Amino acid sequence: MNQFDFDIVLQKYLSGEQSPDEEKFINEYLENNPFNESPVFEIEKEKIGKRIKQKLYTDTIREPAYIRFLPWIKGIAASILILLGSWGFLKKSEYSDVLKLETLGNQGVVEIKNTSKKPQRVVLEDGSIVILKEKSSISFPEHFGDERRLVYLHGEAFFKVKRNPAKPFVVSTENLVTQVLGTSFTIKSYDDARSIEVLVATGRVSVYEVADKASSNSNGVILTRNQKIIFDKKSKKMELAIVENPVINRSEIRVAYGFTFLETPVKETFSLLEKAYGIDIVIENDAVEACKFTGDLTDLSLFEQLDLICKSLNATYERRGTTLFVRGEGCSK
Missing domain, CATH: 3.55.50.30 (Phage tail protein beta-alpha-beta fold)
Structure with missing residues (x-):
């Protein structure tokens, strides 16, 4: 069985969709795999546990309802897939579609990095969906607090936020803070870019500058659908504009015969x-x-x-x- 076929079988096994023959193959492989006794495997156990936890937050194929806890043996299977990706049997190329997840320090903060060449879908604890662009990362608490849902972004992502008036959704970037109750929008905030952009698809979004420690004032604006803001990092100026491809809100208008x-x-x-x-x-x-x-x-x-x-x-x-x-x-x- 080649790398591609093994990958497919293992993914089916992890999702519970394997055939009896495929399940037998994976079980026998786990029993006979020399990596089970490898010292490196023992050293990597903690890291592997964190990576497996990624499945609770991300799924680029299925809706959150289909994500479920898997038996420990399937956790081992996922671990071996990751390990072998580095050690040869399932050696992945630099273009592998992998999201890296780490628990940082003792803060219970989860960081997800998209190291692939295509956007990746992340499902947050509250049901909000993030489409994380390549070379981008987000971090957030394992469990949102009682007052707000806070996410930190480096790079670019599209957010479809689950509405909760009692708990605003806040995205913090290097220079701007974006706050919403329930809407969909895109933020482009790359470290090496001269500006930050926030583009609203639906709803209303509050965007304001991270205030200087010596000042209580902050530059801010309210955006609605099909509007965007361009924030110049150097001049600290905000420019309001219309998005390049405005979208019709069909829930608010009914055109019987088109335009x-x-x-x-x-x-x-x-x-x-x-x-x-x-x-x-x-x-x-x-x-x-x-x-x-x-x-x-x-x-x-x-x-x-x-x-x-x-x-x-x-x-x-x-x-x-x-x-x-x-x-x-x-x-x-």
């Missing part, structure tokens, strides 16, 4: 886009506001929709912060 318009006043057209994306659109002159629009905007992105509308109106639009401004000569009579 199809027939001689619709442009003010109504923009009003529908505002509601769909949660973004303010300001018409700066009456010449444009008096126009009507006919066209099909279905399946186009927001900015493609705006390009098409403005082209038909002899108008242009400009992004200023989190607002779009439209102006132009107006439609031909």
Whole structure:
């Protein structure tokens, strides 16, 4: 059996989906494997226990409901898989999709590092989901406290937070703190980057600067869906903007026939886009506001929709912060 086949069988064994023959193979392998008696195996027991605990926090395939405690022999199987990854039988390449988990000190803090080449899914104790990007890490308590759910991030991650008004969810980075009750958002905070970005997909997010020890003031802002903030680490300035690919919130708007318009006043057209994306659109002159629009905007992105509308109106639009401004000569009579 080659490395790939063994890996598949062992993963099936760990998840309880093995066939009788596969279970027999793994059990015999565990009994006969020389690593069981290796001094190195004994030395690594503590580290292995911590790595096995990773399965309680991460699962890139199944929902949390499918994660279960496994018998000790399956824990040994997982241990051997990790050990052999270093010692030859199942030697992994540097591209192995492995999340490293360690319990740091006596604080009961869990750290997860994504050393793979693709995003990894992490399920937190409260049911919140984190999509951890490559070369990124998060750390958090084994058990969240009574007042808040605190997570530290280095790098980039998307968060889908389980709503709990009584216990805010807080993400701390090098310079910024992001606090929510229940929403989804992305944070980009790489140590070697000049700026930090927070992008909101749904809900409302409070973002504020980590206050200087000598000052009680902190720079902060409230973000809503399809908005982002860019924080310059050097100048300490926050720039509000619209995300590059705004997404429609279909729970708040129902478009019976898609974005199809027939001689619709442009003010109504923009009003529908505002509601769909949660973004303010300001018409700066009456010449444009008096126009009507006919066209099909279905399946186009927001900015493609705006390009098409403005082209038909002899108008242009400009992004200023989190607002779009439209102006132009107006439609031909």
